[in-house]
Amino acid sequence: MSLVKSLSGSTAISALGTISSYALTILLARDGGSINFGTYALCLAWAAIMTTLIDCASDAAFTHLTIRKGDPQAAFDTIFTARLSVFLILGCVLSVARLADLIDMPWQTFLLLLPAFNFGVLFEYHRSNLSFAAITCAEKFLLLLCNAMLLSFFAFGEVVYASYAVVSLASLLAQATVYRRFLLRLKPAPVRETLSYVVSYWPLLTIALAQLGYGHLSRIIIQGKQGLEVFAAVSLAFQFITLASIFQSQVDRAFRPPLIEAMxxxxxxxxxxxxxxxxxxxxxxxAMGAALIFVLAPQLIHLIYGPEYQLAGQILREISPLFVSISLVRLTDLVLLSLDLIRQNLFVNVSVSFMMLLIMFSLSASSPLSLFIGVIVVAQFVQAAAGGMLAYGALRWRVS
Structure with a gap:
């Protein structure tokens, strides 16, 4: 299957899943109100950070690791062992931190972590992105259906988080069925190999965490500065950026293997x-999507979520340029990974993200929300420019 057909097909299926995700967001935002929905969004933000840590950069590293080992099963064993180890360590550390009141993380976050063990790396390696997109699409539709039914009988609460966990488990079982031979032959990787994987690919993980600064860590800072209701509005605006990320994930899966091979x-x-x-x-x-969102942002928010979230319309207009910067940043990530310039890319990602978070943290709680948003947008374009220059120089001098 050609790159264009694979990308268009998986994106079309993912679009259906995205519709289900947005329908769920609308349902929860309207049913729960800004406080309940804000708590749910805060759980998702924490879960995204934890899932990134547990994933250990496996999406970006699996093809590269398989080439090094010459065996996809060995690569899968190593990555699965690393994921499970990080999950256990992270769960213990954060549980103690919560009990000691060192972090303000809702306990329901732990119910949202199952997607960290997805089999997406195997679907990508075997060029079965359409199948993976279909399973994740079904997962999102089922989650919408479950919540629509449950909220007809129960108030917004633990049932929302429990349904997320149950549906995620069903999705994992479906993925495991497709590649059950890998699961049946799975054996824990030796400690030495697991540590070697972490040492080799920790820059990729750090890059992934740095990029979370734009959509998750930055929002958590805003929540701490301006409260849960503002956080809910910011989260709704960033749901539209999630649309860009979903499309971008399909782009990455389609372009990463051939680009690595060509390099x-x-x-x-x-x-x-x-x-x-x-x-x-x-x-x-x-870029076309960014222009459209900029024009229609306030009307879209009012139409979809209602007047309670009017602030989200202003925020969405201000963050619409992120559609373009996301694409450019991910392109530079792919090129620099293919050229084994992981540590150079790490420096760009971490330095820009750290400066952004430091500036946001230093702003007073009375600062305008637009100032927080502006820092996020400017920072990502600075990162795109810096990574682009590094990637261009590497392509020019290292690929003959």
Missing amino acids: RQSNKESCHDLVGRYLIFATLPM
């Missing part, structure tokens, strides 16, 4: 062709 073969023509196609089929649509 390793030092095929200059193929590399330039892939980058050009990326800009046409990924970045250009994102």
Whole structure:
């Protein structure tokens, strides 16, 4: 299947899943109100950070690790062992931190962590992105259906979090059925190999955490500065950015394997062709989406979520440029990973993200919300520019 067909097909299926996700967001926002929905969104933000840690950068690393080991089963064993180890350690540490009141993280967050053990790396490696997109689409639709039924009989509460956990488990079982041979042959990787994986790919994990600064850590700072209701409005606005990220995930899955292969073969023509196609089929649509969102943001928020979340319309307009920066940042990540410039990319990601979070943290609680949002947008374009210059120089001098 060609890149374009795979990308268009998986994106179309993911779009159906996105519709279900947005329908669920609308349902929960309208049913729960700004406080209950804000708590749910806060759990999702914490879960995203924890899931990124548990995932151990496996999406970005699996193909690369398989080439190194020459065996996808060995790579899967190593990654699964690393995920489980981090999950157990992280669960213990955060549980103690909660009990000691060191962090303000709702306990329901732990019910949202099952997706960290997804089998997406196997679907990507075997070029079965359409199948993975179909399973995740069904998962999102089932979650919407369950919540619509449960909220007809119960108040917004633990049933929302419990349904998330049950549906996530069902999705994992479906994914495991497709690649059960890997699960049946699974054996814990030796401690030495697991530590070697962490040492080799910790820059990728740090990059992923740095990128969380834009959508999750930054929102948690805003919640601490301006309260749960403002956090709820910011979270609703960032739901539209999630749409861009979902499309971008399909782009990454379609472009990562051939781009890594082309870079390793030092095929200059193929590399330039892939980058050009990326800009046409990924970045250009994102730019068009950003322009549309900028024009329609207030009306969209009012129509979808109601007048209670009017602030989210202003926020959405201000963050609409992130559609473009997300695409550009992920392109530079792919190119730099393919050229083994992981640590250089790490420096760019971490330094820009750290400065952004430091500036946001230093702002007073009385600062305008627009100032917090502006810091996020400017920071990501600075990162895109810095990573782009590094990637361009590497392509020019290292690929003949």
